[in-house]
Amino acid sequence: MNIRSEITTQFQEVAREYDKRLAPLTDRLTLLDSGLDSLCFAIIVARLERDLGIDPFSSSEDALFPLTFGEFVQFYENAAK
């Protein structure tokens, strides 16, 4: 399973469902500038856990939230190792 493409799909689906205009998903895109709000991110994290079986946030209480799209993908890729 390709983690990056799964994440990209979820961003696009949630943006569509919640009527948000999604910015182009480059690695340097700051997540807060992506057009999605907190609720959208919450849903993406829940759906990725369902579909990938990974919740990188649960592994550490001190995990800082990734700031860019590239960091977000990396965060999941590291957790999958």
Added chain:
Amino acid sequence: MPQSSLTSLWSALSSEGNLSGHYLLSDQASLALSELTEGSALYGHGDELRGRSVLIATTSQLAASLALIELDGVARRVVLYPPDLPLGYLPFVIETAEVDAIVSDGKTVELGNPRLERFVPCNGEITPCSSDRTAQHQTEWILLTSGTTGLPKLVVHTLLSLAGAIERQSPAAAKIVWSTFYDIRRYGGLQIFLRALLTGTPLVLSSAQESTADFLDRASSHGVTHISGTPSHWRRALMSPAIHQLAPEYVRLSGEIADQGILNNLKLVYPNARIAHAFATTEAGVAFDVNDGMAGFPASVIAHTPNVEMKIEDRSLCIRSNRTSPRYLGGHAPILRGDDGFVDTGDLLELRDGRYYFVGRRDGVINIGGLKVYPEEVEAVINRHPSVQMSLVKTKKNPITGAIVIADVVLKASEQTANQDTRELQHEILLLCRDALSSHKIPAAINFVSSLAVAESGKLTRRNA
């Protein structure tokens, strides 16, 4: 602040003789409250609202702030309509609070209700004119919170109950600039609004139209030293590189359970700040602050909090103080305060190693980013779908908003065998929810299950994580 001196907000502000330290700083404008001495944000029409029940329905927090300052003590009642509440509830609120006048910036309110006798514009600007703000009423402040059926509950407060937890600053106190992520028409935001006004410090107002990064930039440019928000507000701020521009001395969390993760994260970002989480509800008022950087609170807090009595009944935290609301408005409203004067918060506690932790709500209400969701309201919408037999709405822990809404749905027997496309069904149910519910109430996921547990009482078994 001596409580007896609080006859009205304006009298408290102007009696200090010097309004020069008072500023409201919004994304629209920066206003010195001293301008109100010879000016008005109500274009001098405040006196027409004397003795009335006034709905304050403005988009702008600045406009609402100024209206509150001018109308406390003058109006019989002020009703704070939060901007995110669907306008469909307006008729219910107007009826229940016997509203007969509206203050608005004209962007949120359609007129046409025969009860409304006065309409006064308020756009967040102060124009020169004289106003009589002699206090004649102990104005009721009405705050709105979510109710089980989806209709808002109207919670009654006064300036005295709202300001009960606010202590006067010693004059030698260092220069403080307050801000809050909250809208000031929510209890958590209103606390900071009053704290800033009654202690003579500037306040930087947030704005729904502004990005988190822009707000943090603006807050840092005004030199904010004290700032409050829900754990969800803070989790969102932590996603912005702009969080590092701010160097607060004091960070306050309220409105949701603060877990160890968010407390640790804030300590990492602001190692020199005092980080406190507070327990307060719209109904029960401010109860206590926790300052040791740990989730939960020491058991000793229950017996040793000045001016607030607490007890635990049936695992639920009950609170008695002069900061609680006495009642809800409305003929069929539930009892807010028991005969013994205690308000049952419905927040369930568990004692572990000398510390209490919040473990959920007795009524199953879910807290999403500081906003309430009653599962029954969402279930009622899902159950409208012709293929649905029953549903159970529950919460799932989430690192961004604390929790999210999940729905388990049982389809009618005929539908289960019909082998219908489940994705299509999920989509249809979500469309129903989107039409009827605020976005934080829409389930993030819908799972089709074969059955749901029903207790002996005949009710769905609810067990939230």
